[in-house]
Amino acid sequence: MNWLLPRNWTIRGRLTVVYGSLFFLAGAILLTLTYLLVWQILNRSQVDVPDSEALRTGLTRLGLVRDGQDLTDFAATLQAAQQQQRQEILSSLLTQGAITLVGVGLVAAALGWLLARRALQPVHKITETAKRIAVADASRGLQERITHTGPRDEVTELAQTFNTMLERLDRSFDGQQRFIANASHEMRTPLAVKRALIEITITRPGTSKDAVQMGESLLEINARHERLIDGLLTLADSSNEPVERSTLDLADVTDNVIDQLTPAARDAGVDIRLAVLPPAPVTGDAVMLERLTQNLVENAIRHNVPDGWISVRTASENGWSTVTVSNSGPPVRPYEIDVLFQPFRRLERERTAGERGFGLGLSIARAISRAHHGDIEAVPRADGGLDVTLRLPRAS
DSSP states (O other), rough: OOOSOTTSHHHHHEEEEEEHHHHHHHHHHHHHHHHHHHHHHHHHOOOOOOOHHHHHHHHHHTOOOOOOTTTTHHHHHHHHHHHHHHHHHHHHHHHHHHHHHHHHHHHHHHHHHHHHHHHHHHHHHHHHHHOOOOOOOOHHTTTOOOOSSSSHHHHHHHHHHHHHHHHHHHHHHHHHHHHHHHHHHHHHHHHHHHHHHHHHHHHSSTOHHHHHHHHHHHHHHHHHHHHHHHHHHHHHTTOOOOOSSSEEHHHHHHHHHHHHHHHHHHTOOOOEEEEOOOOOOEEEEEEHHHHHHHHHHHHHHHSSOOOOOOEEEEETTEEEEEEEEEEOOOOOOGHHHHHTTTOOOOOOHHHHTTTOOSSSSSHHHHHHHHHHEEEEEEEOTSSSSEEEEEEEEEEO
């Protein structure tokens, strides 16, 4: 019966229709059998009128038969009355039974709707858990498991299979994070040795001018690789829950970051528009949150236009503390926003323009924000640039 239903119906709706249809079918069969049984009983109870003088005399005294009337007419009248009464009984049985069947069937369908909801409750629980994992950061979401208690049935097997899948994904994610961290640490040492050798070589007396120039180029490349390694390490660590938490004000953190980056903004020809910042208290790792804010401001300075500007403001409302960094800059299309937050992903025009970044700044910022149970949202500005808003839970 299920294959006869439209495919866009929910499972709960399908179960309700199946329950109701089976009840109506069983009720219709029962009503039909009852009708046939009553019809058979009524046919057996038909009264015959014998043609006898004693019966005629008794019926005449009761006024049911006139003097000299034949009992055949009376028998015909009696049989007609019996037939009419039998027809009325069967019609009443059929009509009232059908009405009762419809009423009780509707009640059964309503009960089937409620029972289907209860039967699907474990599935809803699994769905809610999957949704929480989907919107949570991988380092936290994959550690959650479905706690289903019940008999060994299909739902229990589904929950166990889902937990097994989460466990394998969690191990895979942890392994990837450890690999990035270990590889980054291992690569730091040879880069440091290479930098020391180059510095010794170019500072040695008698080194030619060409060798010094080549060594300075190699030092610049080596420094770029070291920044990449530091970014990878930060990205790997940013996805983890902060161990040490303290209450701090994002306004103070932002003021400190602006003081550090003002020379860089001046060199880039970018004007920093900074008003009085309202308090925005949060709880978290001070070092990581400072790195997050620094990445947002550096990104706004780097991806700007000549004689551009950036604006920074804080707020605290509706249980959230926010930092919004706005900047002028080249136009950004809405569908390019997700690309900006992916590691090692940059817009096409930035790659062709020879941008020096690695595409890790916003990735690290979003990882830190989600590790603090917050998030970052970027909205393109109509005249170019972005409005990037950091949102973290407000500290009580």
